[in-house]
Amino acid sequence: MDAQLKILDIHEVPLVCRGCDARHNGVCSTLTPHQLTELNKHSQRKAVEAGTELIGQGQQVHSYSNILKGVVKLSKIMADGRQQIVGLQFAPDFMGRPFHGESLMAAEAATDTELCVLPRKILERMISESSELGSRLHNQALTELDEARDWMLTLGRKSAREKVASLLVLVAAHADPDRLGDCAFELPLSRADIADFLGLTIETVSRQMTKLRKDGLIHIENNRQVYVPDLDKLAVTAGGD
Amino acid sequence: MDAQLKILDIHEVPLVCRGCDARHNGVCSTLTPHQLTELNKHSQRKAVEAGTELIGQGQQVHSYSNILKGVVKLSKIMADGRQQIVGLQFAPDFMGRPFHGESLMAAEAATDTELCVLPRKILERMISESSELGSRLHNQALTELDEARDWMLTLGRKSAREKVASLLVLVAAHADPDRLGDCAFELPLSRADIADFLGLTIETVSRQMTKLRKDGLIHIENNRQVYVPDLDKLAVTAGGD
DNA sequence: CGATAATTTGAGTGAGGTCAACTTCTGTGG
DNA sequence: CCACAGAAGTTGACCTCACTCAAATTATCG
Numbered sequence: 001m002d003a004q005l006k007i008l009d010i011h012e013v014p015l016v017c018r019g020c021d022a023r024h025n026g027v028c029s030t031l032t033p034h035q036l037t038e039l040n041k042h043s044q045r046k047a048v049e050a051g052t053e054l055i056g057q058g059q060q061v062h063s064y065s066n067i068l069k070g071v072v073k074l075s076k077i078m079a080d081g082r083q084q085i086v087g088l089q090f091a092p093d094f095m096g097r098p099f100h101g102e103s104l105m106a107a108e109a110a111t112d113t114e115l116c117v118l119p120r121k122i123l124e125r126m127i128s129e130s131s132e133l134g135s136r137l138h139n140q141a142l143t144e145l146d147e148a149r150d151w152m153l154t155l156g157r158k159s160a161r162e163k164v165a166s167l168l169v170l171v172a173a174h175a176d177p178d179r180l181g182d183c184a185f186e187l188p189l190s191r192a193d194i195a196d197f198l199g200l201t202i203e204t205v206s207r208q209m210t211k212l213r214k215d216g217l218i219h220i221e222n223n224r225q226v227y228v229p230d231l232d233k234l235a236v237t238a239g240g241d
Numbered sequence: 242m243d244a245q246l247k248i249l250d251i252h253e254v255p256l257v258c259r260g261c262d263a264r265h266n267g268v269c270s271t272l273t274p275h276q277l278t279e280l281n282k283h284s285q286r287k288a289v290e291a292g293t294e295l296i297g298q299g300q301q302v303h304s305y306s307n308i309l310k311g312v313v314k315l316s317k318i319m320a321d322g323r324q325q326i327v328g329l330q331f332a333p334d335f336m337g338r339p340f341h342g343e344s345l346m347a348a349e350a351a352t353d354t355e356l357c358v359l360p361r362k363i364l365e366r367m368i369s370e371s372s373e374l375g376s377r378l379h380n381q382a383l384t385e386l387d388e389a390r391d392w393m394l395t396l397g398r399k400s401a402r403e404k405v406a407s408l409l410v411l412v413a414a415h416a417d418p419d420r421l422g423d424c425a426f427e428l429p430l431s432r433a434d435i436a437d438f439l440g441l442t443i444e445t446v447s448r449q450m451t452k453l454r455k456d457g458l459i460h461i462e463n464n465r466q467v468y469v470p471d472l473d474k475l476a477v478t479a480g481g482d
Numbered sequence: 483c484g485a486t487a488a489t490t491t492g493a494g495t496g497a498g499g500t501c502a503a504c505t506t507c508t509g510t511g512g
Numbered sequence: 513c514c515a516c517a518g519a520a521g522t523t524g525a526c527c528t529c530a531c532t533c534a535a536a537t538t539a540t541c542g
Contacts, residue, residue: 157323448530
């Protein structure tokens with residue numbers, strides 16, 4: 001590519017998009033500066049605090065979002081109130097299912113969260129135009145499918161202790177992707193959320209956390225601050241894969 | 242489109258593809274007669290009997306398949322032998338994950354099954370060339386993701402009775418898509434498979450089936466022949482959604 | 483018809499649920 | 513800075529649903 005042109009292109013990237021994680025590692029990385037500018041005219045940054053419902057189960061979808069910061073939980077709720085978290089989305093994930101009018105789950109901010117909200121129509125037009133964007137979204141869908149299936153094994157076949165260890169390993173992997181050995185992070189989920197993700201009760205989660213602590217596998221401070229001295233050991237406790 | 246040309250096109254569809262379900266409702270429906278002919282040069286029909294392993298967990302992928310007949314189970318196995326079925330694929334589903342060298346689960350024929358086996362390289366080239374094929378696969382991935390997440394709710398939050406009822410509703414839906422009221426079908430899974438799909442033991446599955454039978458919600462003959470007098474009632478027992 | 487596998491049934495046990503009390507955090511206002 | 517209130521998390525006692533192990537029954541196939 002012509003060097004001069006390339007420099008020009010870079011300068012055309014909208015201000016707010018520069019340095020945005022979604023543009024580097026998320027779906028926006030496939031867009032041209034022109035497309036970014038176009039999208040940017042209609043996109044909107046939004047900060048929401050923990051606990052905010054972003055969309056309800058069965059509700060009409062009017063927009064999609066990039067998660068810029070924070071963690072969003074996706075959950076299904078039964079008529080009698082039983083709840084199961086079916087996925088966690090971390091920055092810079094794309095949120096929403098294009099071309100599907102009605103949301104099949106609820107999405108709620110688990111932590112304080114920043115979003116880049118994209119109107120439905122505009123994004124869907126861009127997907128039709130850019131096969132690269134489509135295949136990027138295809139890839140994310142496949143990754144989420146893998147994660148969902150891994151979690152099915154956890155839900156169906158693991159003990160409470162293994163389940164809790166699995167969750168800690170999962171969060172550790174997102175907090176510090178290539179960290180080996182030890183690792184520290186803040187839990188983005190309350191005990192109630194963890195229970196809903198693992199198919200357990202709050203009490204069982206609490207008991208297993210206490211046991212893992214007494215066994216020296218984790219240290220906890222202020223309920224949310226976790227330190228894992230040996231990630232491998234914890235992974236083995238999680239069912240070892 | 243020119244009528245004459247269209248007739249010619251139809252005649253160019255390879256013989257074996259005419260009347261094939263995958264061409265009408267599966268991924269092949271997006272292909273042109275020319276592409277079908279090209280693909281057909283390298284594809285191969287294959288009949289396998291129940292219990293045949295199609296690919297092992299962690300094994301290299303050399304081909305993809307359309308399922309023409311039968312049911313395939315996808316499962317994850319832990320180091321100590323615990324197993325979880327993470328998905329069922331019915332005809333005319335496409336099987337395999339393009340551009341991903343290593344299979345993350347095992348695939349095994351649950352019933353006697355017929356496949357149309359497509360070599361990896363050829364299919365991947367066609368995906369790059371045809372955005373329609375790509376979006377078709379994207380859609381199947383999203384459908385599978387929805388199913389996986391529905392099943393997470395089943396695994397995490399439902400009782401044994403609800404789980405067994407959920408499975409029966411799932412199979413009924415595939416056997417007889419728009420049948421309301423009553424419905425009869427043959428179970429494609431053994432009790433052991435059902436247990437591995439529901440995260441239960443064989444014994445618990447058996448006991449719950451007996452209870453559903455005694456409650457008049459289902460009739461069973463020869464272990465595999467199921468008759469459901471009232472699908473709605475069964476769906477309510479499954480957790481009602 | 484006999485052999486083997488698949489399924490059902492029974493008795494006893496245990497992991498995780500339920501309910502309730504207690505402790506620890508967090509944030510607010512005096 | 514402390515006192516207090518409400519929320520979040522922990523701990524204990526007890527119970528239940530699903531698991532385990534074992535035996536009986538039924539289906540399948542040569």
